[in-house]
Amino acid sequence: MSSDEQELPVFTTAADMRNWVRKQKKSGRKVALVPTMGYLHEGHLSLVKAAKERADIVVASIYVNPTQFAAHEDFDVYPRNPVRRSIGSSRGFEGQTLPALDDRAKLAAAGCHAVFEPESLYVSVPGAGEGSNVVGRETQHPDSHETYVTVERLQRPLCGGSRPHFFRGVCTVVTKLFHICEPDVAVFGRKDYQQWRVISRMVRDLDFAVEVVGMPICREPDGLAMSSRNARLSPEAREKALCISRGLAWAEAAVAEGRVSEPSEVSSHIRGLIEEAGGKVDYVELLDAGNLGPISDLASQPTLLAIAAHFPAKDRGTVRLIDNTVLGEAKKE
Numbered sequence: 436m437s438s439d440e441q442e443l444p445v446f447t448t449a450a451d452m453r454n455w456v457r458k459q460k461k462s463g464r465k466v467a468l469v470p471t472m473g474y475l476h477e478g479h480l481s482l483v484k485a486a487k488e489r490a491d492i493v494v495a496s497i498y499v500n501p502t503q504f505a506a507h508e509d510f511d512v513y514p515r516n517p518v519r520r521s522i523g524s525s526r527g528f529e530g531q532t533l534p535a536l537d538d539r540a541k542l543a544a545a546g547c548h549a550v551f552e553p554e555s556l557y558v559s560v561p562g563a564g565e566g567s568n569v570v571g572r573e574t575q576h577p578d579s580h581e582t583y584v585t586v587e588r589l590q591r592p593l594c595g596g597s598r599p600h601f602f603r604g605v606c607t608v609v610t611k612l613f614h615i616c617e618p619d620v621a622v623f624g625r626k627d628y629q630q631w632r633v634i635s636r637m638v639r640d641l642d643f644a645v646e647v648v649g650m651p652i653c654r655e656p657d658g659l660a661m662s663s664r665n666a667r668l669s670p671e672a673r674e675k676a677l678c679i680s681r682g683l684a685w686a687e688a689a690v691a692e693g694r695v696s697e698p699s700e701v702s703s704h705i706r707g708l709i710e711e712a713g714g715k716v717d718y719v720e721l722l723d724a725g726n727l728g729p730i731s732d733l734a735s736q737p738t739l740l741a742i743a744a745h746f747p748a749k750d751r752g753t754v755r756l757i758d759n760t761v762l763g764e765a766k767k768e
């Protein structure tokens with residue numbers, strides 16, 4: 436275990452996390468939260484960097500949230516820390532099994548100050564396990580979790596079509612994380628653009644004293660948007676999936692150069708690219724980048740071009756990838 440990791444506090448209970456944050460805030464420190472589902476990549480670490488620029492203390496959460504997954508989705512195979520393994524004489528962890536230290540080591544190296552890594556965030560029947568909070572697998576025990584947060588309109592388009600449960604789960608777990616970690620700032624990525632907009636609307640409507648920051652998409656050198664789910668792609672599918680980022684780049688150039696003027700020209704071209712690459716399109720849509728509402732042309736507003744598509748997984752089933760760009764918006768370097 437590196438010296439950094441030895442100094443990185445890891446909290447597994449809400450009470451301990453909240454008490455630690457309150458001590459920091461009592462000392463006048465500003466606290467930022469970076470919520471994640473682990474299996475960290477440079478995209479996540481870019482959020483930690485942004486958080487450090489905006490607060491004195493950065494907490495990252497690692498929790499694969501069951502309530503944002505449906506029973507037919509990939510909760511069980513979602514990439515997690517490599518198999519937990521026993522480790523030797525690390526301070527305080529003798530003989531215990533731990534998730535691989537990869538995520539924690541990355542966070543420590545990125546200058547994160549604490550990690551919140553709960554086993555579970557939902558009350559469930561003893562022995563029922565986290566999976567019992569996946570939508571469609573809920574136990575009906577009278578003591579089970581039953582309170583949710585919903586952003587009614589912004590949740591409907593795009594991912595709300597094939598994942599109608601998703602944003603209810605996201606808003607509920609982010610609300611819980613806000614109550615536990617009590618951040619002044621929360622940093623999200625615009626790779627999940629609709630999620631960023633939905634959470635921003637939730638914060639506005641429910642008066643959370645939290646500044647929500649949305650950071651640009653980090654990409655692999657070949658353009659693929661970094662995502663934990665990329666690890667599940669077969670090698671061939673990893674190559675084929677480049678059609679998504681290449682389609683976005685084509686659209687940016689075609690719109691900027693006036694080669695296309697109708698939203699339907701853009702969506703049908705990109706849909707064709709994905710299908711030619713063997714992908715299964717969930718959506719290719721162009722919406723108002725501010726309110727996710729419908730548009731009639733590309734010139735009247737910054738336009739979100741959002742894509743979701745499935746590609747073959749190396750193990751079983753498919754991997755659903757999402758990516759996006761905002762057309763008509765100056766690119767920040």
Ligand SMILES: Nc1ncnc2c1ncn2[C@@H]1O[C@H](COP(=O)(O)OP(=O)(O)OP(=O)(O)O)[C@@H](O)[C@H]1O
Nearest residue numbers: 471472473478623624626627652653661662663664
């Ligand atoms: N490539 C990226 N660039 C910027 N932010 C990112 C990127 N990938 C993920 N994030 C952000 O990191 C936070 C945690 O996301 P998550 O843990 O689900 O990672 P992920 O890579 O999006 O995984 P998934 O495979 O589920 O998409 C979110 O705010 C998400 O938008």
Ligand SMILES: CC(C)(CO)[C@@H](O)C(=O)[O-]
Nearest residue numbers: 470471472500605608627
């Ligand atoms: C925000 C989040 C951590 C909530 O589980 C998740 O949706 C994600 O990682 O984007």
Ligand code: BAL
Nearest residue numbers: 472503504601627630
């Ligand atoms: N960042 C993606 C979260 C999900 O698909 O559940």
